[in-house]
Amino acid sequence: xxITKLSNFLENVIESISVFFYMIFFxxxxxxxxxxxxxxxxxxxxxxxxxxxxxxxxxFSSSILLKHGKHLSVDxxxxxxxxxxxxxxxxxxxxxxxxxxxxxxxLIYGSFELVIETWSIELVTLKMPRGLIFLSxxxxxxxxxxxxxxxxxxxxxxxxxxGDN
Amino acid sequence: MALFILIIGLIFLLIFGLPVAFGLIxxxxxxxxxxxxxxxxxxxxxxxxVTYGIDNFTLLAVPLFxxxxxxxxxxxxxxxxxxxxxTLVGHMKVGLAHVNIxxxxxxxxxxxxxxxxxxxxxxxEIKAMTEEGYDLDFSVGVTAGSAIIGPIMPPSIPVLxxxxxxxxxxxxxxxxxxxxxxxxxLALMLYSRVVGAKRNxxxxxxxxxxxxxxxxxxxxxxxxxxxxxxGGILSGxxxxxxxxxxxxxYSIIFFLIFTNFxxxxxxxxxxxxxxxxxxxxxxxxxxQLFQTMVIRSRIPxxxxxxxxxxSTNPYIVMLLIIFALLIAGCFMxxxxxxxxxxxxxxxxxxQVGIDPLYFGIIMIxxxxxxxxxxxxxxxxxxxxxxxxxxxxRLVKNSxxxxxxxxxxxxxxxxWPGLVMFIPNFV
Numbered sequence: 001x002x003i004t005k006l007s008n009f010l011e012n013v014i015e016s017i018s019v020f021f022y023m024i025f026f027x028x029x030x031x032x033x034x035x036x037x038x039x040x041x042x043x044x045x046x047x048x049x050x051x052x053x054x055x056x057x058x059x060f061s062s063s064i065l066l067k068h069g070k071h072l073s074v075d076x077x078x079x080x081x082x083x084x085x086x087x088x089x090x091x092x093x094x095x096x097x098x099x100x101x102x103x104x105x106x107l108i109y110g111s112f113e114l115v116i117e118t119w120s121i122e123l124v125t126l127k128m129p130r131g132l133i134f135l136s137x138x139x140x141x142x143x144x145x146x147x148x149x150x151x152x153x154x155x156x157x158x159x160x161x162x163g164d165n
Numbered sequence: 166m167a168l169f170i171l172i173i174g175l176i177f178l179l180i181f182g183l184p185v186a187f188g189l190i191x192x193x194x195x196x197x198x199x200x201x202x203x204x205x206x207x208x209x210x211x212x213x214x215v216t217y218g219i220d221n222f223t224l225l226a227v228p229l230f231x232x233x234x235x236x237x238x239x240x241x242x243x244x245x246x247x248x249x250x251x252t253l254v255g256h257m258k259v260g261l262a263h264v265n266i267x268x269x270x271x272x273x274x275x276x277x278x279x280x281x282x283x284x285x286x287x288x289x290e291i292k293a294m295t296e297e298g299y300d301l302d303f304s305v306g307v308t309a310g311s312a313i314i315g316p317i318m319p320p321s322i323p324v325l326x327x328x329x330x331x332x333x334x335x336x337x338x339x340x341x342x343x344x345x346x347x348x349x350x351l352a353l354m355l356y357s358r359v360v361g362a363k364r365n366x367x368x369x370x371x372x373x374x375x376x377x378x379x380x381x382x383x384x385x386x387x388x389x390x391x392x393x394x395x396g397g398i399l400s401g402x403x404x405x406x407x408x409x410x411x412x413x414x415y416s417i418i419f420f421l422i423f424t425n426f427x428x429x430x431x432x433x434x435x436x437x438x439x440x441x442x443x444x445x446x447x448x449x450x451x452x453q454l455f456q457t458m459v460i461r462s463r464i465p466x467x468x469x470x471x472x473x474x475x476s477t478n479p480y481i482v483m484l485l486i487i488f489a490l491l492i493a494g495c496f497m498x499x500x501x502x503x504x505x506x507x508x509x510x511x512x513x514x515x516q517v518g519i520d521p522l523y524f525g526i527i528m529i530x531x532x533x534x535x536x537x538x539x540x541x542x543x544x545x546x547x548x549x550x551x552x553x554x555x556x557x558r559l560v561k562n563s564x565x566x567x568x569x570x571x572x573x574x575x576x577x578x579x580w581p582g583l584v585m586f587i588p589n590f591v
Contacts, residue, residue, distance in 0.1 A: 015436070022228065022439045029225065029410040033403075047222065054228070055219050058450070061443030062186075071184035072444055074497055076540070078182070096183055103190050107215065110208030114216075117209070137216050 007150050011064055014143060018060035025053045045125045052126070052133055059140035066100070067147035087159065094155045101148045108141035167462030170196045171455070175505065185501050189451035190215065193458035214457055218450030222406055223328060223335045227449075228442035229409035230320040233390065234276030235438045236416040238285035239430065240423050242387040246271050247289050249384035252372035254354075259361035260369045261297055262307045263354050265290045269311035270350040273318035274391025275416075277325075279499075279536055283312035283547035291552055299366055302562045303357075305548055309559075310353050310566030312544050313533040316499065318346035320394055320409065323499050323532070326449055327525045330456060330507040335405045336398055337588040338525050343395070344583050345526055349573050356569040386423075390416055399587070448504050456508035465512030472513065479517040483524070483578070486510055487531050494535025498543055502532050526584045530574050537563045537570070 032046035065071050081089050111134045119131035175192040179185060190211065198206055247268045254263040272286050287308045294304040316323045319339035328335035372380070390412055397408035420431060459465070472482055490510075493502050507528075514524045536544045539560055549559060577584055 018443070019432075019436055019439055022435065022442075025225075025228070026232075026410070026413065029229070029406065030414055033407045033410050036407075037402075050225055051220055051222065054225055054446075055216060057228075057439070058219050058443050058446045061439055062447045065440065065444055065447070066184075069184075070440070070444065071186055072448060072498065072501060073182055073184045074179045074501065074541075075182065076180055076496070081182075092182065096181075099183060099191065100187055103187055103194065106194065106206065106208050107190075107212050110210070110212030111216065113209040114213055133220070134212065134216055137212055 003150060003153065007067070007147065010143070010146065011067060014060055015064055018057050018064070021053050021057035021060065025050050025057055028053065048123060048125045052123075055133060056136040056140075059136045060143070063140045063143035063147060066144050067150070069151075087162070090155050090159045094152065094159070097148050097152045097155065101145065101152065104141050104144045104148060108138055108145065111135075111137035111141060166199075167196055167458075168464050168467055170199065171459055171462060171464060172509070175455070179497075179501075185504070186448045186451040189448065189455040189504065193454050196458055196462070211454060214454035215450055218453035219446055221329060222404075223325065224446065224449065226320075226335065226406040226409040227322060227325055227446055228438065229406065229413045230277040230322060230325070231442045231445075232413045232435070232438045233320065233394070233409065233416050234278060234281050235434050235441070236413070236420050236431075237272075237275045237387065237390055238281055239434045240387075240416075240420040242384075242423070243268075243272070243286045243289045245380075245384045245387060247286070247293060249380045249388075251369070252377040252380045255369040256371035257358075258368060259358050259364075259366050261294045261299055261366070262303070262357035262361055265294065265304075265307045266311040266314075266350050266353050266357070269308075269314055270318070270346065271388070271391065273315040273346060274395055275320070275387075275412075276315055277320040277322040279312045279315045279533065280543045280547040282315040283308060283544045284551060287312060287548055288551040291548075297367055297369075300364070301552065301554055302558060303361060303364070305552060305554055305559055306562035306566045307353070307357050309537055309544050309548055309563035310356075310569065311350070312547070313536055313570065314346050314349050314353075316529060316533060317342045317349060317526070318395075319343065319398060320405075320412075321529075322445065323503055323529045324525065325405070326445075326500065326503045327507055327529065329449065330452060330504065331511040331521045331525060333522045333525060334588075338522055339398055339405055340587045341522060341526050341584050342529075343399075343587055345530065345573065345577055348576065348583065349530075349570065352569040352573045352576075353566070356566070360565070386419055390419070445500060448500060452504035452508070455505070459508045460512070465509060465516070468509065469513045469516045477517065479519050480578075482513070482517045483519060483527070486513070487527065487574075487578075490528060490531045491534060494532040495538050496541060497535075498541055499529070499532045499536060502535070503528075520581075520585070522588060523581050523584050527574070527577060530570070530577065534567055534570055534574075537567050 028046045028050035031043055036042040114134040115131040115138055119129045121130040123130055171192050175188050178188040178191055250264045250267040254267050257263050268286060269282055272282055276282055290308050291304045319342055324338050324342060325335055328338045393415055394408050394412045397403040398405055511521050515521055536542050545559055545563055
């Protein structure tokens with residue numbers, strides 16, 4: 001299916017970027033420690049860079065976790081659902097995904113407001129717009145929205161087929 | 166009202182199967198919606214809390230601790246640590262149980278999650294014990310019991326999460342876990358000696374000095390990782406995050422040399438660690454929105470009032486809370502319990518005059534007991550994956566090893582000085 005292909009492509013792109021962020025984060029912390037303890041002249045930008053790139057990394061990776069339903073949950077209900085018909089299971093998953101879609105929309109809207117509000121303020125050491133911090137949530141929120149929509153679509157197709165796979 | 170929506174509502178959402186992170190956003194959102202009207206929801210406030218939750222220098226130790234644990238686990242050094250522990254305590258009665266526990270204690274100094282310990286080192290331990298004629302029931306029990314030393318000893322993911330949410334020093338809380346971790350190992354050794362004494366397990370020959378030196382040489386470079394981590398924090402040279410960064414760099418260099426520069430495997434480990442870290446940090450950041458609303462709604466104060474009707478004696482209050490934690494620990498994983506309960510419980514603890522730093526260790530030890538019990542004992546499932554034992558037999562045997570952990574918990578409650586000695590010293 002075209003949608004699956006597109007979404008897998010998007011996933012690969014996001015994952016590569018988030019691993020890249022993870023490495024930048026690691027290097028930034030490393031630079032901070034080395035500059036402070038070995039060269040005795042702490043680099044000023046490293047702490048801010050590490051903190052903010054970490055936010056980007058967490059949100060980007062979270063969107064992929066959402067695609068695969070890998071976010072931690074209390075799976076007490078799963079045992080009962082297993083015994084139910086496929087339709088019940090699909091409806092359950094549909095309800096959860098719609099709730100998530102609503103929450104993600106709220107996060108996108110709220111973080112976009114913050115981006116506009118804080119874009120003109122500069123970060124102390126990085127000299128970049130403060131809005132960049134919140135932009136991470138806006139962008140990853142959109143990814144989360146897309147992936148959740150995909151999951152909802154899959155649920156609907158499953159439901160239409162009456163549950164056989 | 167707020168209590169009902171935030172706490173009961175959240176529990177309902179989680180049981181219904183909503184991912185924990187989203188439950189932690191939804192229940193505060195519903196409360197805000199009821200207070201201000203659902204069309205007037207403060208979206209930017211919610212987004213801001215969720216973003217700033219991760220913006221914390223201590224939190225940056227989380228991905229680094231995970232990286233160290235994963236890299237060390239994948240580098241194939243578990244055998245060397247096991248062999249080293251064997252030359253130390255292998256000759257004692259029920260020797261391999263002691264070896265198992267000591268190896269876990271050493272590994273606890275590199276890894277901050279019980280499941281990683283159970284899955285990585287556990288496979289080596291159970292295999293060795295089976296080969297020497299120990300029965301599987303006993304082996305899995307010892308392995309499960311000793312795996313939960315991991316999150317007590319630094320580095321520890323649960324300790325970091327608690328420190329952030331309870332607003333106590335992560336460095337001091339990490340150090341507070343050292344003595345309880347060692348006591349736990351001793352209690353487990355004593356217990357397995359008593360339990361194993363009747364079973365006539367083979368006794369190993371005492372290792373010669375030469376054997377010891379050769380095992381030590383092989384384990385030397387892996388042993389440096391906990392030295393850097395614990396030593397760096399303990400000496401006050403590094404903050405937790407910095408020590409984690411140094412240990413992570415060291416473990417990556419070590420990994421590359423040890424595996425003949427297997428970059429592919431390293432990238433796989435990094436990707437895996439990245440996902441694990443993101444999952445934990447995403448919950449932690451959402452938990453801080455929840456925390457803000459819990460405090461704004463004065464829930465801890467309301468609960469304190471209710472508890473004070475029962476008793477104002479700090480010991481009794483603490484015992485009540487521990488009892489509640491034991492139940493919670495049976496139904497939720499440690500990460501989930503800490504994120505949901507810390508914001509609610511810690512203000513109560515402070516109110517009755519208990520040091521939140523001390524209570525952090527008590528809380529984590531208590532929650533660890535839940536790791537050994539169904540339905541959410543992650544350690545049980547990790548061991549399930551590496552052996553072919555039936556679930557019931559496994560549960561029966563891991564439950565037996567809850568006994569020494571409960572004894573340790575009681576010891577720590579009676580003598581708080583055991584927890585506070587190192588943090589007070591520094």
